[in-house]
Amino acid sequence: MFSHGGAIGLTLTVSQGDISFNYYFTVFVEYAPIDPPAEGSNPYITKVFDYMPAVGQFTNTLPLYEEGDTQETMNQKVLDAIGNNKRGMITLGGFGGYVTVGFDHTIQNVEGLRDFRVLGNAFYANANPNPDAPEGGSCEPGVIMVAYDPDNLGPDNIQWYEIQGSAHADPTKEPWYEMAKVNGNDVNIYFDYRITYYRPDSEPASRDEWDTYIKWEDNQGNSGYKVKNQYHSQPYYPLWAGNTLTFTGTCLPQNAIDESGSGTYFVLYKFRYGYADNEINSYDDSSIDISWAVDASGNSVNLPGVDYIKIYTGVNQENGWLGECSTEIMGVEDLHLLKEEIHTRR
Known part of the structure; x- marks a missing residue:
């Protein structure tokens, strides 16, 4: 009996005395x-199970935190904003901030087609100083996770899988990769x-304290600060959370470049496919094929559908006056219920 589908490696070991033989197979x-x-059935989000943004300039405003709000009331505010095709907007803040949503049915995995679309607010630059640049503008990719729950165990008690986007497969194939490398991006x-x-x-007492506003540390030996800016004065740390927030996941390459060279025009470049808030909503690459899901070892899994979707901000980067890279979400759509037929990429 297996707890999940996909390619599963097994080992048969036969031994007698000091002699042993291992046979590996899949x-x-x-x-x-x-x-x-x-x-x-409703093509849109009908449930929000959990919402915890990371630090960000829109945190506590999208949705609005009010004194006395709890995790449950914030979850409801998220549902009110992005559920049932409301097409409001929520922020996930910096790297790791997430939302977990559900539906009143299982979104089917239809062979050869993409199955759902995540709505964000990505757009392309209108006046990139680099005339030869690839597509980009405000692309703040969120990593997408999916789960299938045939026994209604709930999102906290089942196996999750990550959608293998283009950078998961090979970041060097992103059209802006070399540009970002030369720019000094990670x-x-x-x-x-x-x-x-x-x-x-406490909140900064003066502008001199903006650059050392909220400290962060990661498991790669790096540390720094999430900075405050002149456009958003509210607290950037989620006010209903504890004194520390730790997030884990896949951290994508830094995709933002100051194309002006003077800090006035940042371009956040588009990953080829497979992420949220990375492509204009009306374009094919805002949609996802469930067959792109992989397990923790990168093996494809054969899910018949998904009941839950989790999205988290996938890049850790500050972009001058634009602030942190933060994924924003407006909704999720079941493409099959909407009768949209978008062929898969691979």
């Missing part, structure tokens, strides 16, 4: 087909990244 496990959604991908943010003792 089995491929598939789930049984699922029934189509019932008539009248262009590595870290599959077991961990970052901790520390609640500040």
Whole structure:
């Protein structure tokens, strides 16, 4: 019996006395087909299970935190904003900030087609000083995780898988990779990244304290500060959280470049596919194929569908006056219920 589908490695060991032989092999496990959604199923988010943004300039405003709010009331505010095709907006803050959502049905994995779309607020630059630059503008990629729950165990009690976006497969193939490397960006991908943010003792008393506002440390030996800017004066640390916040996940290459050379025009370049808030909503690459899901070892898994989706900010980077790279979410759509047919990339 296996707890999940996909390619699973097994070892048969035969031994007698001092003699031992190991035989390694792989089995491929598939789930049984699922029934189509019932008539009248909702194509959009109907549940929000958890919401915890990281530090960010829109944290505590998208959605608005009010004194006395709890985790449960913040979850409800997120549902009110992005559930049921409301198309409001929430922020996930800096790296690791996340939201976990659900539906009133299982989104089917249809062979050869993309299955759902994550709505964000990505857009392209209108006046990039670099005339030869690839597509980019405000692309703040969120990593997407999916889970299938045929026994209704709930999102905290089941196996999660990550959507293998383009940088997961090979970051060097991103069209802006060499530009970012020359710019001094960290262009590595870290599959077991961990970052901790520390609640500040107080809000900055003057502008001199903006650059050392909220401290962070990661498991790569790096540390720094999330800075405050003149455009957003509210606290950037989620006010209903504890004194430290730790997030883990896949940290993507830094995709932002100051193309002006003077700090006035930052361009956040688009990853090829597979992430949230990375592509204009009306374009194909804002949509996801469930078949891109992989396990922790990078092996493909054969999910018949997904019941839950988790999205977290995938880049740790400050971008001058623009502030941190923070994924924003407006909703999730079941493409099959909406009768949209978008072929997969691979």
